[in-house]
């Protein structure tokens with residue numbers, strides 16, 4: 130693979146800024162915007178007759194460097210906090226189950242996505258029909274995940290999570306990215 134290639138402006142946008150981690154739900158919302166942009170890049174890869182190497186590299190970098198940590202933010206912190214704070218009338222269990230199913234499908238496809246893109250980048254081959262079909266599935270699960278979360282989970286989280294919940298979520302998201310605790314939040318009760 131040519132490691133000198135860059136992602137390119139406008140092909141998948143930029144990762145959410147770490148400055149936004151003080152507002153973790155906004156950070157997650159930005160991550161979803163990023164996912165939506167990457168899905169559009171995947172659509173372009175699927176439709177292109179020959180491999181767009183910069184687009185393939187942008188998607189490969191996203192799945193290797195950004196997606197896993199986003200999924201962990203939600204599975205390990207956001208979802209448990211929601212289960213803790215939501216009442217029966219919020220009825221989030223069904224939505225959460227559907228979202229988790231799409232997340233699981235995304236996770237299961239990750240090795241195939243990596244192998245297809247890295248393989249094409251290494252050999253210069255175009256994506257095969259089966260690889261294009263697999264990427265179509267991957268983008269569909271990502272889109273369902275982010276649409277349901279934006280429409281259902283994030284609005285409920287904004288209403289139900291306490292300030293302490295948000296600080297905990299922010300601290301765990303910072304730690305997951307190897308960042309020191311936010312100095313403004315240290316020793317805050």
Ligand SMILES: [Fe+2]
Nearest residue numbers: 203274275278
């Ligand atoms: Fe998400």
